[in-house]
Amino acid sequence: MCRTCSHVKGGGSEEVLQGSAVMSGDLESAAESINKRGAFPLVEADCSLVGQSPPHETGSNLPEGLDDFTAEQVHVTGDSGFLHTLFNSVNIMCGVGLLATPYAVAQMGWLSLLLLVILGGVFLYTGKLLGRCMSKAPWILTYPDIGQHAFGSTGRTMVSILLYAELYLSAVEFLIMEGDNLSALAPGFQPFGGILGSAKQSWVLIAAAILLPTVYLRHLSLLAYLSAAGVFTAVALTLLVGWQGISLGLPNTSLPLLRVGGIPLSIGLLSYIYGGHSLFPSLYTSMRHPKQYPRILDLTFVIVCTLYASMAVLGYLTFGDDVENNVTLSMQRRMGGAIQTHLATWITIMSPFTKYALVLSPISSALEEMLPATASRVTYMPLPGGPQEVQHLQRIPKTGAAAVAMSLAVRTALVVSTVVIALSLPFFAYMAALIGGLFGLSACVVVPALCYLQMSKGQLNRLELSAVIAVAVVGVVLSAIGTTNAILDMIRGLGD
Numbered sequence: 181m182c183r184t185c186s187h188v189k190g191g192g193s194e195e196v197l198q199g200s201a202v203m204s205g206d207l208e209s210a211a212e213s214i215n216k217r218g219a220f221p222l223v224e225a226d227c228s229l230v231g232q233s234p235p236h237e238t239g240s241n242l243p244e245g246l247d248d249f250t251a252e253q254v255h256v257t258g259d260s261g262f263l264h265t266l267f268n269s270v271n272i273m274c275g276v277g278l279l280a281t282p283y284a285v286a287q288m289g290w291l292s293l294l295l296l297v298i299l300g301g302v303f304l305y306t307g308k309l310l311g312r313c314m315s316k317a318p319w320i321l322t323y324p325d326i327g328q329h330a331f332g333s334t335g336r337t338m339v340s341i342l343l344y345a346e347l348y349l350s351a352v353e354f355l356i357m358e359g360d361n362l363s364a365l366a367p368g369f370q371p372f373g374g375i376l377g378s379a380k381q382s383w384v385l386i387a388a389a390i391l392l393p394t395v396y397l398r399h400l401s402l403l404a405y406l407s408a409a410g411v412f413t414a415v416a417l418t419l420l421v422g423w424q425g426i427s428l429g430l431p432n433t434s435l436p437l438l439r440v441g442g443i444p445l446s447i448g449l450l451s452y453i454y455g456g457h458s459l460f461p462s463l464y465t466s467m468r469h470p471k472q473y474p475r476i477l478d479l480t481f482v483i484v485c486t487l488y489a490s491m492a493v494l495g496y497l498t499f500g501d502d503v504e505n506n507v508t509l510s511m512q513r514r515m516g517g518a519i520q521t522h523l524a525t526w527i528t529i530m531s532p533f534t535k536y537a538l539v540l541s542p543i544s545s546a547l548e549e550m551l552p553a554t555a556s557r558v559t560y561m562p563l564p565g566g567p568q569e570v571q572h573l574q575r576i577p578k579t580g581a582a583a584v585a586m587s588l589a590v591r592t593a594l595v596v597s598t599v600v601i602a603l604s605l606p607f608f609a610y611m612a613a614l615i616g617g618l619f620g621l622s623a624c625v626v627v628p629a630l631c632y633l634q635m636s637k638g639q640l641n642r643l644e645l646s647a648v649i650a651v652a653v654v655g656v657v658l659s660a661i662g663t664t665n666a667i668l669d670m671i672r673g674l675g676d
Contacts, residue, residue: 259468260467260468261468262472262476265466265467266476266479266480267411268463268466269460269463269476270411270484271408271410271411272456272459272460272463273453273456273484274410274411274484275453276354276357276528276531276612277452277453277455277612278417278418278487278491279357279417279491279506279507279508279528280449280452280453280505280507280608280609280612281296281449281450281453281488281489281491281507282491282492282494282495282496282498282499282503282510283503283505283506283507283609284296284442284445284450285435285446285495286435286442286496286500286503287439287441287442287445287446288438288439288442288443289437289438289439289442290435290436290437291437291438292442292446292450293489293492293493295443295446295447295450296450296485296488296492297485299450299451300454300484300485302625302651302654302655303457303625304477304478304481305651306457306624306625306628306629306655307457307460307628309629309632309648310323310326310457310460310461310464310628310632311470311473311474311477312632313326313329313628313631313632313635314461314465316329316635316636317329320461321461322461322462323339323343323457323458323460323461323623324336324339324340324343325461326339326461326631326635327339327340327627329635330631330634331631331634335631338627339623339627342622342623342627343458343623344542344543344546346455346458346615346619346620346623347539347540347543348539348543348598349611349615349619350539351536351598352598352601352602352611353611353612354532354535354536354539355384355387355388355536355598355599356602356606356611357506357528357532357608358383358529358532359384359602359606360380360506360606360608361506361508361509361512361529362386362387362529363378363379363380363382363383364509364512364525365512366379366383367379369382369383371386377603380606381603381606384599384603384606385599385603387532388595388598388599388602390533391532391533391537391595394536395536395540395541395591395592396588396591400537400538400541403534403537403538404538406534407534407535407538409534410531413527414487415487416524416527417491417508417524417528418487418491418494420520420521420523420524420527421494421495421498421511421524422490422494422498423520424498424511424515424518424520424521425497425498427515427520428498428514428515430497431498431500434500435496435500435501444661444662445662445669447617447658447661447662447665448614448615448616448617448662448663448666449609449612449613449616450616451616451617451621451624451658451659451662452612452613452620453484453488453616454484454620454624455615455616455619455620455623455624456624457623457624457628460477495507498510498514505609506528506609508521508524508525508528511525512525540591540594540595543594544587544590547590547594548586548590551586551590553582553583553586554583554587554590605670605673607669607673610666610673611666611670613666613669614663614666614667614670616662617658617661617662617664617665617666618659618662618663618666621655621658621659622655625651625654625655625658625659626652626655626656626659629648629649629651629652629655630652633645633648633649633652
């Protein structure tokens with residue numbers, strides 16, 4: 181995914197759509213999923229409470245006073261129906277990683293399609309494990325909450341770091357993609373006498389300058405709705421690649437069954453496309469009938485796996501071993517004047533303009549909460565029978581001149597840092613493989629398995645215990661392979 185997750189508030193279509201646009205562990209996201217308006221008083225509190233461990237922890241990390249409640253008894257479910265939640269779930273999974281699937285097939289061979297399905301099954305299983313973790317305690321609303329319940333404040337911190345790092349590198353990936361596509365359209369573009377560098381570097385800088393004002397926005401609902409078109413964008417891009425392939429006669433059929441040397445890169449790329457677990461808890465809490473969560477995940481992975489496999493096959497059959505790591509670049513090279521090429525290119529170019537700010541928003545908010553000048557206050561709603569600090573609902577940011585200036589400085593510095601990395605490591609496929617190998621497999625496979633093991637200690641039969649341990653071990657091994665290979669590929673790329 182790329183993909184794309186914060187501020188999901190169950191029961192409101194605007195908030196759920198915004199949540200489906202990005203992936204994040206924002207500490208108070210999704211809290212309104214239990215909100216029956218007027219059912220409990222709103223209380224204002226200092227923001228220093230946000231992100232802290234719930235008080236009076238027991239040895240199991242469960243806050244005192246909630247032991248007698250189950251999630252079903254305490255949570256007031258959202259109003260998202262089955263189809264609404266299914267659409268949001270599929271949208272979470274549809275990201276720019278789709279464009280790299282033909283390249284993954286070209287690198288590994290036709291057996292990469294089997295790897296695509298196997299990884300889909302593993303990610304599906306761990307997505308369901310997150311749902312089971314959600315039912316362990318009524319105050320679990322976000323992914324960091326799961327880490328909190330399993331491993332205390334250390335668990336919350338580690339999960340948050342993984343999620344924010346994945347978001348940050350996804351923003352870098354958007355800039356790399358903009359540079360690739362725009363420089364392919366205008367390869368001779370070097371304004372101001374080339375002072376900005378090559379065409380690709382110039383376009384990265386210009387794209388970042390255009391995107392910067394969107395990062396200053398605090399109300400991103402319009403961008404959230406636009407980015408929620410990810411499902412239709414993914415289908416459209418797949419159809420456009422197929423259209424071009426049919427017009428060329430789908431000439432490339434000589435791919436071998438397996439290319440061993442391409443396995444590590446394919447592991448990273450195909451893990452990247454399935455990342456989306458940080459939003460699954462928010463989907464769970466937004467549902468009118470949470471018991472339908474496993475079925476929704478089943479349908480989601482069938483849909484996205486079919487979509488990814490279709491793009492991979494059509495892309496390779498169309499462009500063969502010469503396929504670029506971003507398939508739209510191959511379309512421009514082979515049939516640059518064709519209508520399907522123009523449509524696919526501009527769809528790809530416009531996508532980051534709806535997602536970049538949403539991806540960086542939870543990171544900038546977290547950074548601002550660490551600074552006295554910009555730390556906000558929050559209102560929260562107490563759980564019935566539980567400690568008042570458990571549920572945080574709404575931040576009230578400071579509005580003074582100093583706070584605004586500091587906020588602008590933080591957000592500008594964040595954008596500048598992503599630009600520096602995009603210019604230093606301009607490798608679309610390798611960056612995607614790094615995100616998938618290091619963060620995708622860790623946050624979406626290893627952490628859910630470990631949290632479920634910890635939260636279900638002594639409750640699992642031998643078969644289930646073995647299955648969860650096996651998934652965790654496989655996740656660690658694949659993460660090591662994918663991450664190491666991506667880093668080595670980047671080093672080689674820098675040396676070329």
